[in-house]
Amino acid sequence: MITVVIFEYLSEDGLRDVRRTRDLTSADMGRFGPSWGRDAAGLLHDQWMVEDRGPGYYRVRMQEERGVHVRLLAEAGERREDPGGMTTSLTLLVTAVRAHAKQHYTVVGGWDVVVECWEDRQIVDVLAEERVTTVEEAIAVFASLVSVWAGRQAGAENSAF
Structure with a gap:
């Protein structure tokens, strides 16, 4: 050993x-x-x-x-991180995730959670943990999270009646 x-x-x-x-x-x-x-x-x-x-x-x-x-x-x-708190590449990825979330705020359920509830630091933590390096990967990681929230939202709406 x-x-x-x-x-x-x-x-x-x-x-x-x-x-x-x-x-x-x-x-x-x-x-x-x-x-x-x-x-x-x-x-x-x-x-x-x-x-x-x-x-x-x-x-x-x-x-x-x-x-x-x-x-x-x-x-x-x-x-x-860099002295500014986030590296340039992470800043760009956070900006891309936020822009995508705002664009799909009312179109696809779940992205509103990213817009309303997630801080930049939390987004960075997820991207770092998943070792995301591209915008496409960042959107895909959050899309999987968003689908869970969308399912929960739909379940809550259906149980209201």
Whole structure:
């Protein structure tokens, strides 16, 4: 069994970089064992985010590897943004999602929820989690959410009678 730490970086343009891996020694195992999650977050900041590669998603995973069997021990991730709060590409994607939602506000049920209830930060969180890089992907991700809300709205309207 090998225990490794894998540092990954996903830039705003969608390129993924596995920066480095290292085997944990038995001393490390004894030290990390009781607090995997906290220590993964510490490694993320101490050994990965200090080497700032710019806006993007930084992640560290601790896992045991035994042949083809992999057991995740801990994972931590964090998005680093530009000083303005959002990267240019994310700002454009949020703007595109909002514009599409406003355009379909009364035409297709559910998009009104995006217009009325979602803040930009929440839209960014969904786009970042789904690792969306294009306008088409952003609209598709929210279309799937909107279809759920549209179904709920229709159900509520039908049950009123």
